[in-house]
Amino acid sequence: MNIIITGAGKGIGFETAKHASESPNNKVLVICRNILEINKLKRENVKSVEFDLSNIDSYSDLSSIISDYFHSGIDVLINNAGQFLTKSFAETKQGDFEKMLNINLKSPYFLTQALLPFFNKNAHILNISSMGGYQGSLKFPGLSAYSISKGALCTLTEALSAELSELNIKVNALCLGSVSTQMFQEAFPNFEASANAQDMGAYISNFAQTGHLFYNGKILPVSLTIP
Ligand SMILES: NC(=O)c1ccc[n+]([C@@H]2O[C@H](COP(=O)([O-])OP(=O)(O)OC[C@H]3O[C@@H](n4cnc5c(N)ncnc54)[C@H](OP(=O)(O)O)[C@@H]3O)[C@@H](O)[C@H]2O)c1
Numbered sequence: 527m528n529i530i531i532t533g534a535g536k537g538i539g540f541e542t543a544k545h546a547s548e549s550p551n552n553k554v555l556v557i558c559r560n561i562l563e564i565n566k567l568k569r570e571n572v573k574s575v576e577f578d579l580s581n582i583d584s585y586s587d588l589s590s591i592i593s594d595y596f597h598s599g600i601d602v603l604i605n606n607a608g609q610f611l612t613k614s615f616a617e618t619k620q621g622d623f624e625k626m627l628n629i630n631l632k633s634p635y636f637l638t639q640a641l642l643p644f645f646n647k648n649a650h651i652l653n654i655s656s657m658g659g660y661q662g663s664l665k666f667p668g669l670s671a672y673s674i675s676k677g678a679l680c681t682l683t684e685a686l687s688a689e690l691s692e693l694n695i696k697v698n699a700l701c702l703g704s705v706s707t708q709m710f711q712e713a714f715p716n717f718e719a720s721a722n723a724q725d726m727g728a729y730i731s732n733f734a735q736t737g738h739l740f741y742n743g744k745i746l747p748v749s750l751t752i753p
Contacts, residue, residue, distance in 0.1 A: 528599065536708065541723045555592060555596070556575070580628055580629060582636050585636055592641060596644065599649075604654065606730075611669075614667065627671075627675050630678075653679050654699070655679045657702065658673035658676055660747055696742040699746065706723060
């Protein structure tokens with residue numbers, strides 16, 4: 527399969543890319559701000575593209591690199607790159623809010639749009655959301671901007687699954703609970719995560735390659751504990 531993973535410089539995205547590229551049948555392209563760690567894997571079936579996803583105006587350059595690499599089209603896009611913010615509602619500035627929406631919502635929206643001509647039939651777009659954005663879940667003080675951005679990503683998933691059905695493209699979201707990464711440690715310094723990045727990366731990689739055979743437009747919680 528031809529697989530794209532965003533934000534694979536570290537954490538869950540890195541582990542997802544590592545797992546997906548273990549199969550020689552897969553060709554993996556990762557989009558990272560920092561390609562140092564991923565390049566250390568030295569895998570022939572992994573191409574790293576150094577790119578800051580906040581540069582949404584340059585997505586057409588990115589899509590030409592991607593279409594040149596995948597001559598036979600894209601099978602899987604994993605919108606994993608994300609940023610986190612802990613700030614009370616009262617202190618959250620417009621800039622903070624925009625940063626959350628830019629990376630967690632606008633980036634998956636416009637990257638998917640830029641890549642639309644290159645998806646194969648029965649391709650799978652997998653958005654990595656959060657339990658914070660899962661409707662009806664327990665919410666935490668200080669996480670309003672982050673949770674809103676992830677909740678909107680879930681709505682985007684549902685909307686695109688309907689709109690892209692005529693192209694036979696499936697779109698799903700996984701709402702992750704706690705996974706031991708730099709992001710989680712900064713968010714909940716006194717809490718032990720219920721999953722590690724390696725196991726979650728393997729789960730996401732497997733789901734991205736098979737989940738579209740069983741699910742479309744689904745918002746799936748992947749969580750053992752709260753948070
Ligand atoms: N860990 C959890 O408990 C948890 C829970 C729920 C949801 N999630 C979601 O899971 C995803 C992965 O999170 P994680 O825990 O692995 O976090 P992480 O360790 O902070 O990794 C986030 C990745 O996204 C990349 N990224 C951020 N902004 C970017 C940008 N502008 N351009 C390109 N790449 C960018 C980061 O790149 P750099 O290396 O350059 O910073 C990093 O590789 C996120 O969407 C997060 O919201 C995580």
